[in-house]
Amino acid sequence: MDHVIDELLDRSHRLGADPRNTNYAGGNTSAKGHAPDPVTGRDVELLWVKGSGGDLGTLKEDGLAVLRLDRLRALAGVYPGVEREDEMVAAFDYCLHGRGGAAPSIDTAMHGLVEAAHVDHLHPDAGIALATARDGEELTRRVFGDRVVWVPWRRPGFQLGLDIAAVKEANPQAIGCVLGGHGITAWGATSQECEARSLEIIRTAEEYLAAHGRPDPFGPVLSAPLPEAVRHERAAALLPVVRGLASSDVRQVGHYTDTPEVLDFLSRAEHPRLAALGTSCPDHFLRTKVAPLVLDLPPDAPLDRAVERLRELHAAYRADYTAYYERHAAPDSPPMRGADPAIVLVPGVGMFSFGKDKQTARVAGEFYVNAINVMRGAESVSAYEPIPESEKFRIEYWELEEAKLRRMPRPKPLAGRVALVTGAGSGIGAATARRLAAEGACVVLADRDLAAAEKVAAEIGAGAYRTSDVAVAVRVDVTSEEGVVGAVRAAVLAFGGVDLVVNNAGLSLSRSLLETTLDDWDLQHDVMARGSFLVSRECARVLVEQGMGGDIVYISSKNAVFAGPNNLAYGAAKADQAHQVRLLAAELGEHGIRVNGVNPDGVVRGSGIFASGWGANRAAVYGVEEERLGEFYAQRTLLKREVLPDHVAAAVYALTGADLTHTTGLHIPVDAGVPAAFLR
Structure with a gap:
């Protein structure tokens, strides 16, 4: 039994790996063999066939449906006719062996009723080209002789399985058939023979089209592609x-x-x-x-x-x-x-x-x-x-x-939404990107450090068929207008648009007024005030053009409303961001675009800002050891809890999920309770 399954999976993977043979999640393969009945101990003949919705190239054993052939073949005796053939799909459940594996597909009858140990049903472009040609039946004879037989169009189902079984029985010389309007089916006594016959049909069709086809079947060129x-x-x-x-x-x-x-x-x-x-x-x-x-x-x-x-x-x-x-x-x-x-x-x-x-x-x-x-x-x-x-x-x-x-399972809350997160290579940005992706969003991770963003994107997409189906990384310096335009364009080309924007990119230099240089001031305002403005402006263009509303969230700070020591440039830049939230909420509301903010404090662990020297400076200001700075911040709060990047990410999700649909212009504190920063 194990070798039958292994051979079937290996054959499926080889066939499914080449797009010339079949499309993604298209077609199915099967094998017949014997295994002990768990009740009687006697050998029974079984069918292993790719289940509903699976993909040949990535098929695993749990993606196979397993049915008893004696019961499956017996269904022909109770078949009520083509007008009621859909009832036969439910009847497959009475043919399952044990728990039966994956749900049987509509093509199960084709595999079970054909008298061959191994059957492949595939959707190769070359085969479908013959199947959809006006004179497909004559072309099939011309290309294959009597080695491959034409089967007129019939919707997939039990009757098509009976048709193909009859064609094989009536044409013992045939290795397979072309299904009108649909694809091909091949069979063999061994897995190797079945695969070889499938490939023979596909390659023969390809060679015929290459040798006999007109060079310009789509007609003359009217307009060349743009550069x-x-x-x-x-x-x-x-x-x-x-x-x-x-x-x-x-x-x-x-x-x-x-x-x-x-x-x-x-x-x-x-x-x-x-x-x-x-x-x-x-x-x-x-x-x-x-x-x-x-x-x-x-x-x-x-x-x-x-x-x-x-x-x-x-x-x-x-x-x-x-x-x-x-x-x-x-x-x-x-x-x-x-x-x-x-x-x-x-x-x-x-x-x-x-x-x-x-x-x-x-x-x-x-x-x-x-x-x-x-x-x-x-x-x-x-x-x-x-x-x-x-x-x-x-x-x-x-x-x-x-x-x-x-x-199918219910979609996740952010399914269908595209999120752009700046500063997503570490800390709050990375945690936010992970959370939004976990809730169903496609995520564009924008960061000046492309390698860091790519690493987080790879982690987010680790379980996906392709990482780029879930997350993509783009390099951006948010102080550059050209760079921001390019990053938003990359997001649009990757996922079709943008729905949810998180302005998180930031940095901080802890300086007193007299120690703060013009460069210190300009750098922090360029990254946070100017950068947030550029990202919001370019994304707002997309949001308005889409006409589907959307969300812009600013990761501001407790320091936007709290006057801390030695913190002039950072606090002023964060206050600028905080007021951008109010201004944009007022301006963009008519387009259904909500603009809100999050005010974190004391996010030490996992923070790129704290790791870059800010933590050491703040520890010196407060007279504590740097490694105990998070604990220090926690003890000065009402809840006595340390704030982590995941807590900020949770606030972003709360603002952008399905519940706060009528909220805009709000700032949510995520600081474990700092009374001096209470909003008034």
Whole structure:
């Protein structure tokens, strides 16, 4: 049993590691073998098959569904027919071996009913190109002879499993099949043979398309892509607007793609016609929606005209999508999930894709690149002809898909939000970035010390499929206008926009009035007063363009309201920050942007400021040992508790989470109780 599972996982990883073979989380593999029944002790024949929602490239044993083959095959005797085939998914639960492992997917029947020890079902671009060609059946014969058999389009399910089983039985010479509009399936007596046959089908299709395909299936070039620097600048200008539009129903995270495949497709004459046809493979359009939104202006159109046209096209898209839903919805169909596009194509610039989180947005973009490859292949040897719109609706609003959505855990409080935290490489900034990410936000960690920010970002993203799906680090000197503009642009290009800003970057020099130099004064005001202003201004531009409200939080200080000794420049800069909170709260409220502050005190442990010499200076001022400074600060408070970076991060979350929706212009003390700093 163990060697069967090991072989299956190894095969899955090899196939899933190459995007030419299948898309992320697409396709499934299986193996049949024997294991003892835990009750009788007798050997029973089992099926191990990739479960619902897993990814072949990263599949683990707990991602396999395990079913008894005798019971699974017996379901054919009680199958009520194609009109009621969805009932068979619930019947799989009666076939599970023991606890059954992962939830069985809709493709389980395909693997169990086909009489072969090993089965692969994959979504290779080259295979789908043949599957979506107008004369796909004839092309399949031409490319493979009788070695691979055509199976007409049928929605995945029990009947498709019966169809493929019948095709294999009727064609003993065949190694697999092309599923119309969908993908490929291959089988073998051993894991090695099955994998080799899968690769034979894929590579043969690739070679045929390369040898026989027209060189320019998308037509002549109408407009070349913009130079990289120009298109990135334009993408950063458009993305917040487009993200706001794409979030009309549900807040979305964005992803930007300007790969050569995308730019070439959008440069050519046929892209409007082909994009309007939509995608075909179920895995594709479930993530990309039935069709993308395409900007119908040249790359060099004025920016304000492009924004205006995108708004017009978005309104038309929503109307068209609603009409699509109403054309096909039955009384028992799930309600419409939202009418916004998941893919927005901008000639000369690239593709914006959207999803509930960064990974979902990125994967949607990857799937549309798959769709472009499919269209290129089909158009090069025939004509691209995806499955009918009615069939797309049957899958998009399939009750089984709806049930899968209902099983998903509730989103975290900050899911779909993008946070930019300055000074995030250490101390309060790092703790805040960690907390916001833990609550579901995508986080941009901005710091002058890029290595420190990258280290924290790597820690935050350690459990993610890709660190960049959760956290990215950018270098920024907040005193530099150009640097701040670049950092905000990087945040927009990484996640589509910004929703939550934390002005935390700071430093302190402990000096008396007579010892404070002009340079001391300027440095602290440049970093905290000027830096907060620059970050707030550039982020406010994005927040206003998105039209979704947002939060700006200043990490000020108890010293903004308390006059301590030898602290003139720092205290004055913090007072400046504190009043910026009030001024911006008054100005930005009409846009739904809330501006609040946090006033910490005595945050010694983990603090970059205290480690840089401030701690030694303050210890000398108060006449205590530096290593006991935190304890000293705690003892002078009402609660006698030391304040840590995590406590400040908790206050930021309290201000930006779901509860204080009507609070703006507030300063929260996080100082364990310093009466002299009570706000009046």
